[in-house]
Amino acid sequence: MTPTLQAFLIVSAGLFSIGLLAALSRRHAIFILIGIEMMLAAANLNFIAFWHFAPPPHPSTGVMIAIFSIAISAAEAAVGLAMVIAVYRHYRTTNVDQFNQLKG
Amino acid sequence: MSSALDQIFVHLKGWLLFLIAGAPSWLIQIVSSLINIVAVLAVFLTLFALISVLERKILARMQNRYGPNRVGPFGLFQPIADGIKMLIKEDIVPARADKVVHFLAPVILAAIAILTLGVIPYGRNMTPFTINGGILFFFAVGSVTELAVFMAGWASNNKFSMLGAMRAIAQMFSYELPLIIAVLPVVMVVGSLVPDRIVAAQGGYTLGVVPRWFVFTPWGATAFLLFFVSGLVESNRTPFDVPEGESEIVAGHMTEYSGFKYATFFMAEYLGMFAVSGLAVTMFLGGWRAPLGVLEFVPSYVWFFLKLSALLFVYIWLRATLPRTRVDQMMNLAWKFMLPMAFTCVIAAAVWHYAGRGLRGWLWALLVIVVVYSALSVLLDTRGKFARRIYRFAE
Amino acid sequence: MNSVAFVIIAIFTLAAALAAATLPNLMHAALCLVLALLGLASFFFLLGAEFVGLVLVFIYVGAVAVLIVFTILLTGRDSREHRGFNWSGVVIALAVFGCLTWAILKAQSLTIVPPHIRALTVRQIGQVLMAGYVWPLQCVGVLLTAALIGALVLVLEEKR
Structure with missing residues (x-):
């Protein structure tokens, strides 16, 4: 017996929900970034799974989008973490609840 | 006869697999992999033991002394004595350390080094694991090293460990770029990420004498030098052993390790050095190919290990010769000189390819490299004056 | 598989x-x-x-x-310092997971038998990337450069 597309999609949904959990319920800015990374990774799993189970002409679109999304999430992580550091310099904390002013 | 000698290990494995010929295919696959793993481990752990004593002897000779010569003939059993000593030492874990991470760090480091050794072709038909994208596998697995070093530094809960780990990551990150980009021209010219294909592409001889190894092209020679220097940094060897400079920060990320865990770090470092040198041999020095047509009767694995030993000797030689560099000098070298030169190699390889891969291409590629090198030397020339060191602290 | x-x-x-x-x-x-x-x-x-x-x-x-x-x-x-844990996040995450799973299980077209795997080699990926996906590739390159510079500017010491 081999796993079906459904099984992969459910794992991906689980990963997405866990990422959402991390992004919504933690107070620490870096945890939120970790959650976003997990959600993006879950999306990648979906792309690859759909590519794998695609009918015969078998276009490589899924793989391409996964590669691009990995590159983009790398950029997102770099900028996000730089922002965490910059904000930390101002407020001396990484607790997102305390980032409550627009003025530095 | 010579081909039988060449393929002796392949035949040996085939014979071992023949013993269980009736078994289901998945079992045969597992046994086949296990044989490969055991072979790689046996060969490289022996080489590690041998090199650890040879390094001390060679260093000693270069410094006008004898080196270890008490245990066994010529002191060759020294590694056994060292191993016993390491095993019976007390294993100290600091009270405030993160126990699990502290334990995992050396294990992961050693595992990575062994994994990267798995994709290198050691002889004709002698690649332990052939995967579609072996070079990428090498670097993908190798990039986990930084995380493992970091784990060691953080889990020890010690200032020196942390500083050492920070230094290690900074230098590994900086030098990983030239390391990978120096490999790019080879991958471009061969059109494959499979190490076996890269070795196959370096077969044959120009004019019947000079082997078609990539190191004999201008871009190949430059890329080889860049790769070699970056490899020195990646394996934390002198003159780039800043992360564990014992006169500055005790032993860097290994400060809080003792006994067998310390030995594991030591082993991982050496295995990493073998892996990087092995990849350099595969990419630029023709892998297991003989340097001359008449010498092709010598088995292929002999050539591979001869080349590997030559590179390892250069590693030891450099350690005996050069003093440690300063951190900021190292970073400047990586970003201002090595990275542009690595990109130049990519361009020069393209020029070489489109000019017909002959003498004309050779000269054009040389021209590109010389021009960029001269431009860089003019631009980066400080006329003997060094800029003041500027410290920028992380807050 | x-x-x-x-x-x-x-x-x-x-x-x-x-x-x-x-x-x-x-x-x-x-x-x-x-x-x-x-x-x-x-x-x-x-x-x-x-x-x-x-x-x-x-x-x-x-x-x-x-x-x-x-x-x-x-x-x-x-x-x-801040061990605070927002429990409403758990509820939302569970709700999202439930909805997604329900939708996936309901969709009939997803119970596909896996077709014969035609492995995509690195060479093919390279060719597709250089043929049909050149513009996205260039855009990603620009994006990464911009992100690199942006991250550097963000973390550089501010003039006090």
């Missing part, structure tokens, strides 16, 4: 992800994220996308994880 491997990797990945989302110590969470991503990469291997799996390990574990860990250090060890 067999289901034993699938089940093992799925449990491993989800457990590591859950640990990454809930562990109190930030550094442990980051290391668990690495484990989860390694599990994801083995899913990619299982699905025949070796190249993407290797790229995932290379970029996420080699670069992003180290960046996260570095940031944790640079922002000090104040992960203990």
Whole structure:
């Protein structure tokens, strides 16, 4: 017996929900970034799974989008973490609840 | 006869697999992999033991002394004595350390080094694991090293460990770029990420004498030098052993390790050095190919290990010769000189390819490299004056 | 591709992800994220996308994880100060998971038998990338450069 597309999609949904959990319920800015990374990774799993189970002409679109999304999430992580550091310099904390002013 | 000698290990494995010929295919696959793993481990752990004593002897000779010569003939059993000593030492874990991470760090480091050794072709038909994208596998697995070093530094809960780990990551990150980009021209010219294909592409001889190894092209020679220097940094060897400079920060990320865990770090470092040198041999020095047509009767694995030993000797030689560099000098070298030169190699390889891969291409590629090198030397020339060191602290 | 491997990797990945989302110590969470991503990469291997799996390990574990860990250090060890946990997040996450699972199980077209796997070699990926996807590739290049410069500008010392 081999796993079906459904099984992969459910794992991906689980990963997405866990990422959402991390992004919504933690107070620490870096945890939120970790959650976003997990959600993006879950999306990648979906792309690859759909590519794998695609009918015969078998276009490589899924793989391409996964590669691009990995590159983009790398950029997102770099900028996000730089922002965490910059904000930390101002407020001396990484607790997102305390980032409550627009003025530095 | 010579081909039988060449393929002796392949035949040996085939014979071992023949013993269980009736078994289901998945079992045969597992046994086949296990044989490969055991072979790689046996060969490289022996080489590690041998090199650890040879390094001390060679260093000693270069410094006008004898080196270890008490245990066994010529002191060759020294590694056994060292191993016993390491095993019976007390294993100290600091009270405030993160126990699990502290334990995992050396294990992961050693595992990575062994994994990267798995994709290198050691002889004709002698690649332990052939995967579609072996070079990428090498670097993908190798990039986990930084995380493992970091784990060691953080889990020890010690200032020196942390500083050492920070230094290690900074230098590994900086030098990983030239390391990978120096490999790019080879991958471009061969059109494959499979190490076996890269070795196959370096077969044959120009004019019947000079082997078609990539190191004999201008871009190949430059890329080889860049790769070699970056490899020195990646394996934390002198003159780039800043992360564990014992006169500055005790032993860097290994400060809080003792006994067998310390030995594991030591082993991982050496295995990493073998892996990087092995990849350099595969990419630029023709892998297991003989340097001359008449010498092709010598088995292929002999050539591979001869080349590997030559590179390892250069590693030891450099350690005996050069003093440690300063951190900021190292970073400047990586970003201002090595990275542009690595990109130049990519361009020069393209020029070489489109000019017909002959003498004309050779000269054009040389021209590109010389021009960029001269431009860089003019631009980066400080006329003997060094800029003041500027410290920028992380807050 | 067999289901034993699938089940093992799925449990491993989800457990590591859950640990990454809930562990109190930030550094442990980051290391668990690495484990989860390694599990994801083995899913990619299982699905025949070796190249993407290797790229995932290379970029996420080699670069992003180290960046996260570095940031944790640079922002000090104040992960203990705020243990606050927002329970409404749990409810929302569970609701989203329930909805998604319900939708996936309802969709009939998803119970496909896997077709014959035609492995995508690195050469093919390169050719497709250079033929049909040149403009996206260039855009990603520009994006990465912009992100690099932006990140540098953000973290450079401010003039006081």
